[in-house]
Amino acid sequence: MNEKRVENVIIVGGACAGYTAAVYTARAELEPLVIEGFEWGGQLQNTTDVENYPGFPDGIMGPELMQHFRAQAERFGTRFISDDATRIELSDDGVHRVWVGDTEHLAKSVILAMGAEPKRLGIPGEMELAGRGVSTCGVCDGAFFKGAKVAVIGGGDSAMEDSIFVSKFASELAIVHRRDEFRASKIMVERARERENISFKTPYVPEEFIAGDDGKIAKVRLRHAETGEIEEIEVGGAFVAIGHTPRSELVRDQVEVDEAGYVLTRDGSTRTNLAGVFAVGDLVDHTYRQAVTAAGTGCMGALDAEWYLRDVPPSPEAHWAGKAGEAQGQEQVEAEPVR
Numbered sequence: 289m290n291e292k293r294v295e296n297v298i299i300v301g302g303a304c305a306g307y308t309a310a311v312y313t314a315r316a317e318l319e320p321l322v323i324e325g326f327e328w329g330g331q332l333q334n335t336t337d338v339e340n341y342p343g344f345p346d347g348i349m350g351p352e353l354m355q356h357f358r359a360q361a362e363r364f365g366t367r368f369i370s371d372d373a374t375r376i377e378l379s380d381d382g383v384h385r386v387w388v389g390d391t392e393h394l395a396k397s398v399i400l401a402m403g404a405e406p407k408r409l410g411i412p413g414e415m416e417l418a419g420r421g422v423s424t425c426g427v428c429d430g431a432f433f434k435g436a437k438v439a440v441i442g443g444g445d446s447a448m449e450d451s452i453f454v455s456k457f458a459s460e461l462a463i464v465h466r467r468d469e470f471r472a473s474k475i476m477v478e479r480a481r482e483r484e485n486i487s488f489k490t491p492y493v494p495e496e497f498i499a500g501d502d503g504k505i506a507k508v509r510l511r512h513a514e515t516g517e518i519e520e521i522e523v524g525g526a527f528v529a530i531g532h533t534p535r536s537e538l539v540r541d542q543v544e545v546d547e548a549g550y551v552l553t554r555d556g557s558t559r560t561n562l563a564g565v566f567a568v569g570d571l572v573d574h575t576y577r578q579a580v581t582a583a584g585t586g587c588m589g590a591l592d593a594e595w596y597l598r599d600v601p602p603s604p605e606a607h608w609a610g611k612a613g614e615a616q617g618q619e620q621v622e623a624e625p626v627r
């Protein structure tokens with residue numbers, strides 16, 4: 289009878305964090321298997337110009353950047369399954385199981401990199417005008433709205449932060465929120481209030497993003513939450529900043545997560561509460577959420593997995609030791625001097 293292959297590492301998620309973890313684990317000759325999802329590429333797949341990813345001084349289109357990440361992982365022998373993981377069974381006894389449909393894959397370690405999704409308003413025009421004036425990331429896209437009138441939807445810290453950033457470029461910015469009170473911290477609201485070109489429009493509920501003749505956003509239709517009165521405001525851009533949802537649904541009842549569902553990691557590493565299970569990228573990060581920070585933690589996850597797998601067979605002790613495993617007499621490769 290054929291013994292089922294047990295992978296060294298399965299990476300679940302095909303975007304900045306997952307592909308970076310693949311580059312590193314592939315170069316470490318761990319032959320990673322990436323379950324990248326049917327719609328691989330993550331949030332950058334829906335982004336146009338990316339101007340803040342280091343190494344691309346002229347900027348790069350989001351989907352093209354993702355193709356580069358993927359090709360780099362492939363170059364070192366990464367294998368990909370371009371479908372969604374449908375079930376994940378993590379264990380503390382050294383073998384984890386990931387299903388894609390009916391097919392089961394076994395692994396000694398798993399790097400969870402499923403990311404997070406921006407929450408959507410679910411109103412007409414929102415998806416149709418994505419990339420044509422409607423954005424979910426102020427820090428990424430704010431600079432494209434120089435001199436434009438824009439609206440930022442939301443009343444939390446993300447909305448305030450996006451507004452403060454985008455107001456450096458926009459001529460006028462309206463923060464549209466459905467209540468008169470803000471969930472955001474006082475200091476963030478104050479900072480937004482201090483900016484001369486920011487105004488507050490409350491309590492208003494966005495009902496529709498309306499395109500102009502050029503196919504780009506031209507107006508937002510708002511409804512007053514108390515009187516029901518309808519108003520349309522002219523804009524050249526709109527940012528939806530109403531929070532994110534981590535895509536942790538397949539593992540939420542197995543690894544420790546916070547109250548919002550973000551996976552918790554330990555001691556500044558990517559180690560979860562389960563031996564051999566690591567979590568990276570936006571799945572753990574509700575603060576920075578940038579392509580470059582996701583890639584950075586993808587690298588950390590790969591190194592954490594590599595250090596864990598150095599113990600043969602890997603043990604929970606190796607998981608908790610992390611890099612300390614090196615100091616415990618394991619074989620070291622002498623580094624080549626950098627020239």
Ligand code: NAP
Nearest residue numbers: 409442443444445446447449466467471529530531532574
């Ligand atoms: P959040 O705190 O959950 O706020 C989401 C906001 O969007 C709320 O004001 C909410 O309104 C509004 N909203 C939600 N669904 C809506 C809908 N369908 N229509 C209209 N409005 C809707 O999310 P967040 O601002 O992304 O912050 C998440 C976490 O990250 C927080 O803990 C935050 O402090 C942290 N964060 C911190 C910083 C910072 O410190 N610099 C920056 C960003 C984020 P209601 O209030 O009416 O529910």
